[in-house]
Amino acid sequence: MFDLDRWREIFQTINKNKLRTLLAGFTVTLGILIFTILFGMGNGLKNTFYESFQDDAQNTIFIYPGFAKKPFKGFKENRRIEFKNEDLELLKEKFGDRIEYITARISDGVTVKYKSEYGNYTVRAVHPSHQYLEQTDIEKGRYINENDIKNDARVAVIGRLVEEDLFGRDNAVGKYFTLNKIVYRVIGVFSDIGSGDREERNIYTPVTTQQLIYKNTDKIDQINLSYNMSIGASGARRLSKDIEKLLKNKHNIAPSDQNGIYIESVIEDLEQTLQFANVLQIIVFFIGFGTLLAGVIGISNIMVYIVKERTKELGIRKALGAKPSAVIGMILQETVVITMIFGYIGLLIGNFILKSMGRKLEDWFITNPNVSQGIIIFATVTLVLAGLIAGYIPARRAAKVKPIVALRDE
Amino acid sequence: MIQIKELHKSYRMGSNHLHVLKGINLDIKEGEFVSIMGSSGSGKSTLLNIIGMLDEAEKGSYILDDVPIKNLSEKKAAIYRNKFLGFIFQSFNLINYKNAAENVALPLYYQGVPRKIRKEKSLYYLEKVGLADWAHHLPSELSGGQKQRVAIARALASEPKVLLADEPTGALDTKTSYEVMDFLQGINDEGKTILVVTHEPDIADMTKRIVMLKDGVIEEDKVVEQVRASQYV
Numbered sequence: 001m002f003d004l005d006r007w008r009e010i011f012q013t014i015n016k017n018k019l020r021t022l023l024a025g026f027t028v029t030l031g032i033l034i035f036t037i038l039f040g041m042g043n044g045l046k047n048t049f050y051e052s053f054q055d056d057a058q059n060t061i062f063i064y065p066g067f068a069k070k071p072f073k074g075f076k077e078n079r080r081i082e083f084k085n086e087d088l089e090l091l092k093e094k095f096g097d098r099i100e101y102i103t104a105r106i107s108d109g110v111t112v113k114y115k116s117e118y119g120n121y122t123v124r125a126v127h128p129s130h131q132y133l134e135q136t137d138i139e140k141g142r143y144i145n146e147n148d149i150k151n152d153a154r155v156a157v158i159g160r161l162v163e164e165d166l167f168g169r170d171n172a173v174g175k176y177f178t179l180n181k182i183v184y185r186v187i188g189v190f191s192d193i194g195s196g197d198r199e200e201r202n203i204y205t206p207v208t209t210q211q212l213i214y215k216n217t218d219k220i221d222q223i224n225l226s227y228n229m230s231i232g233a234s235g236a237r238r239l240s241k242d243i244e245k246l247l248k249n250k251h252n253i254a255p256s257d258q259n260g261i262y263i264e265s266v267i268e269d270l271e272q273t274l275q276f277a278n279v280l281q282i283i284v285f286f287i288g289f290g291t292l293l294a295g296v297i298g299i300s301n302i303m304v305y306i307v308k309e310r311t312k313e314l315g316i317r318k319a320l321g322a323k324p325s326a327v328i329g330m331i332l333q334e335t336v337v338i339t340m341i342f343g344y345i346g347l348l349i350g351n352f353i354l355k356s357m358g359r360k361l362e363d364w365f366i367t368n369p370n371v372s373q374g375i376i377i378f379a380t381v382t383l384v385l386a387g388l389i390a391g392y393i394p395a396r397r398a399a400k401v402k403p404i405v406a407l408r409d410e
Numbered sequence: 411m412i413q414i415k416e417l418h419k420s421y422r423m424g425s426n427h428l429h430v431l432k433g434i435n436l437d438i439k440e441g442e443f444v445s446i447m448g449s450s451g452s453g454k455s456t457l458l459n460i461i462g463m464l465d466e467a468e469k470g471s472y473i474l475d476d477v478p479i480k481n482l483s484e485k486k487a488a489i490y491r492n493k494f495l496g497f498i499f500q501s502f503n504l505i506n507y508k509n510a511a512e513n514v515a516l517p518l519y520y521q522g523v524p525r526k527i528r529k530e531k532s533l534y535y536l537e538k539v540g541l542a543d544w545a546h547h548l549p550s551e552l553s554g555g556q557k558q559r560v561a562i563a564r565a566l567a568s569e570p571k572v573l574l575a576d577e578p579t580g581a582l583d584t585k586t587s588y589e590v591m592d593f594l595q596g597i598n599d600e601g602k603t604i605l606v607v608t609h610e611p612d613i614a615d616m617t618k619r620i621v622m623l624k625d626g627v628i629e630e631d632k633v634v635e636q637v638r639a640s641q642y643v
């Protein structure tokens with residue numbers, strides 16, 4: 001392997017037989033190219049899944065009321081379940097030690113107006129904790145605080161794109177605008193990298209303010225909370241169950257009723273989706289592996305052909321004193337070198353294609369397709385192995401060449 | 411140098427059994443220049459190939475430089491060929507993508523000689539056959555006679571005990587043939603043992619001993635007055 005003369009021999013043969021080498025290497029380049037692109041795409045798909053979960057803190061649990069489908073304790077079926085402030089207070093009271101952040105959320109579509117500009121947006125009435133759960137980044141001003149809640153303050157935190165739409169170049173913070181004709185003051189502007197455009201067109205107001213405007217109701221649409229990380233994934237599952245039990249009991253929903261209350265946990269969704277992504281990537285890996293194998297078989301075939309073509313040369317070498325091991329080593333190393341060179345070409349082209357595709361494929365759920373550094377090392381090892389496997393049969397053939405047969409004059 | 415006793419060789423061709431060598435006895439001393447003659451198919455090449463360890467005898471013994479040659483592994487055979495023997499073929503058998511110097515250096519490469527020494531030696535032997543100026547030419551750029559001289563230089567480069575040549579002049583015209591024989595005579599004068607297979611009597615006359623093969627046995631084995639090739643070139 002580290003015999004400099006051997007390398008010279010090999011590079012001379014490769015150099016003097018370019019077309020032949022090109023032919024042999026082509027299948028490998030193609031195989032690796034397809035492998036790289038498929039694998040990169042697989043990664044891209046996985047990235048999309050990851051990003052879609054970056055939207056929210058990963059220890060978040062969402063709780064929605066639904067419809068009780070079953071009659072229970074004298075209550076009729078098809079009852080609409082509604083949450084009120086007391087539900088949130090109850091959760092705080094019972095599970096406070098396991099909850100990190102908790103917030104109510106009421107969502108409404110509103111018409112927003114500032115001077116002559118107006119548009120339709122979603123307002124979310126929330127507690128201050130919402131900022132942490134949604135992972136909202138304040139760009140200017142501040143988020144809703146406890147004082148706003150206490151005072152039913154008519155203040156709003158608007159998304160970056162709301163500011164862009166309505167305020168243009170102006171700094172929205174401190175300005176007054178109307179939500180369904182009621183005047184609010186902008187106290188902050190936020191961005192949300194994880195969630196993207198839609199989230200950045202939302203407006204947040206204190207939950208109490210919104211409840212006051214809706215004729216003194218204390219209803220809430222949804223409760224979001226995050227659990228203490230210290231309880232772990234299994235603790236989170238148990239917490240979900242406990243919450244479900246408590247709320248079903250309070251709202252007189254049959255324990256077996258699946259539709260009364262919905263509890264969604266990011267961690268479980270994430271686990272499921274990542275599992276799906278992993279399966280997908282394994283499939284992609286096998287397809288890629290198949291193409292790589294096709295490349296190996298291709299180069300192996302061509303090397304067998306090359307050995308046949310070089311029978312005479314190999315016979316001469318043997319007559320001059322080449323040991324079988326020298327011939328085997330030569331053919332093996334030659335195959336490995338060709339495989340490596342053309343494999344890397346495939347890898348480079350594949351990487352280049354992936355890079356140039358970049359974000360263009362986001363519509364197809366592929367984000368930032370790439371192959372990692374680790375994969376490149378893996379690919380090198382694979383290529384060497386592939387070369388060795390591909391070279392095995394031709395090298396054996398070469399070793400079996402009998403000089404007396406090879407040198408017979410036709 | 412070479413002792414052969416009761417050597418037999420036959421080829422199986424399907425159900426046919428072709429007995430080619432039927433008990434060859436041959437003794438060749440160091441420094442001899444022997445030609446093997448005989449009609450086509452008489453087994454000349456077969457005998458030379460066995461001596462060259464490219465083929466194996468069925469029966470009989472063969473001793474080369476006091477080493478019994480029997481049941482050699484391919485590896486051993488390669489080592490012995492490399493150490494003891496230099497080959498010259500009718501069709502030259504140069505590697506077409508290597509230039510003259512590289513071709514000459516090839517047996518040295520398989521001997522594990524360092525690159526620098528290989529270079530020096532190959533140039534030395536090319537000079538000896540008068541081709542120093544052609545060292546960097548590919549075989550395709552050389553004439554038949556030049557190619558055979560490169561092959562002779564290659565056979566000499568590993569400094570073998572015995573040179574084996576199977577019809578070395580078979581592909582050459584008369585004048586070039588004599589040039590090649592002139593070289594071989596010069597090498598023999600320096601003491602190298604040479605075996606030449608030929609069916610051209612004038613070539614055989616330029617050696618010192620003629621062995622006639624017929625029907626698988628040696629029909630005649632005579633020492634001859636050597637005709638010097640130099641007078642024709």
Ligand SMILES: Nc1ncnc2c1ncn2[C@@H]1O[C@H](COP(=O)(O)OP(=O)(O)OP(=O)(O)O)[C@@H](O)[C@H]1O
Binds near residue numbers: 421423451453455456
């Ligand atoms: N590998 C082989 N398999 C079968 N038969 C063979 C083989 N090699 C040689 N023979 C046969 O053995 C006989 C002797 O062959 P050989 O090549 O030794 O003859 P030769 O004396 O060198 O002839 P020529 O002058 O034509 O070169 C021939 O009849 C040939 O057909």
Ligand SMILES: [Mg+2]
Binds near residue numbers: 454455456576
């Ligand atoms: Mg012959």
